[in-house]
Amino acid sequence: xxxxxxxxxxxxxxxxxxxxxxxxxxxxxxxxxxxxxxxxxxxxxxxxxxxxxxxxxxxxxxxxxxxxxxxxxxxxxxxxxxxxxxxxxxxxxxxxxxxxxxxxxxxxxxxxxxxxxxxxxxxxxxxxxxxxxxxxxxxxxxxxxxxxxxxxxxxxxxxxxxxxxxxxxxxxxxxxxxxxxxxxxxxxxxxxxxxxxxxxxxxxxxxxxxxxxxxxxxxxxxxxxxxxxxxxxxxxxxxxxxxxxxxxxxxxxxxxx
Ligand code: HEC
Ligand code: HEC
Numbered sequence: 057x058x059x060x061x062x063x064x065x066x067x068x069x070x071x072x073x074x075x076x077x078x079x080x081x082x083x084x085x086x087x088x089x090x091x092x093x094x095x096x097x098x099x100x101x102x103x104x105x106x107x108x109x110x111x112x113x114x115x116x117x118x119x120x121x122x123x124x125x126x127x128x129x130x131x132x133x134x135x136x137x138x139x140x141x142x143x144x145x146x147x148x149x150x151x152x153x154x155x156x157x158x159x160x161x162x163x164x165x166x167x168x169x170x171x172x173x174x175x176x177x178x179x180x181x182x183x184x185x186x187x188x189x190x191x192x193x194x195x196x197x198x199x200x201x202x203x204x205x206x207x208x209x210x211x212x213x214x215x216x217x218x219x220x221x222x223x224x225x226x227x228x229x230x231x232x233x234x235x236x237x238x239x240x241x242x243x244x245x246x247x248x249x250x251x252x253x254x255x256x257x258x259x260x261x262x263x264x265x266x267x268x269x270x271x272x273x274x275x276x277x278x279x280x281x282x283x284x285x286x287x288x289x290x291x292x293x294x295x296x297x298x299x300x301x302x303x304x305x306x307x308x309x310x311x312x313x
Pocket of ligand 1: 107108109110111112113136137138139140143159163165166167168169171190194
């Protein structure tokens, strides 16, 4: 076939076809275009593989890098746990330590087994080298996936709640850190030594008050969003709006505010 015989119409049609094929072939972006690019440290990523986290987790934002560096096995073949993209922007290292020691204390009803192989034998609060590198790896995971977007800050309005039901929820969801009676003495509290400890809510230790909001709405917003990079997790995905309101009223009641 002689190229000089191609009419401009055919050339244009071919060009349009290529363009369309390119658009169709492109994978849907896992990361929004305005998210910062995900850094990848192969040495730290190796610890995630050595520690066996890949057996239950995926990290969608670096999945391709994990599989090219360590092979397909490293990339969440049976992800029974959540995607870890974005955890580095949510939790303080002390939270990870407490979580590895006894997941259920910081995440009520957790299915994740304790990761005692990451500690100096028998010593809570002292991660071994592998454990420290795993935490360092998690802290690099700042780019959330579509599934792990943070809850928007501010502007939450708490529906009416019931402090009685809140009391029950508190003992189940919050006691591991804030203590069964809200005295800041839950079993996980000892792990928070490089950041603020879980406050003794029942002694009125409530310092947050967002501008232009009632205290009630601020507490509700704190329970919903968590306080990123501190020990306080987000419950927006774990508890219903009604449950978060019940908890809000219970916290207000025990704090005497
Ligand atoms: C046997 C499966 C299993 C293994 C192994 C495992 N996890 Fe998990 N992990 C889970 C499950 C299930 C959850 C969901 C919440 C829960 O039940 O605790 C979870 C939750 C988490 C969370 C909280 C995620 C979030 O969005 O709040 C982090 C962080 C985490 N795991 C890190 C790790 C790391 C790091 C390792 C390796 C040292 C690891 N996990 C090993 C099953 C596992
Ligand atoms: C993993 C530990 C942990 C769990 C679980 C946890 N918290 Fe917290 N919480 C903290 C820490 C640590 C802080 C302090 C954060 C900071 O200010 O640095 C905090 C702060 C708070 C505050 C803000 C206090 C202030 O100064 O105004 C409220 C309200 C609160 N938590 C309520 C709850 C409720 C209700 C639950 C259960 C649904 C809960 N927390 C579960 C660790 C936890």
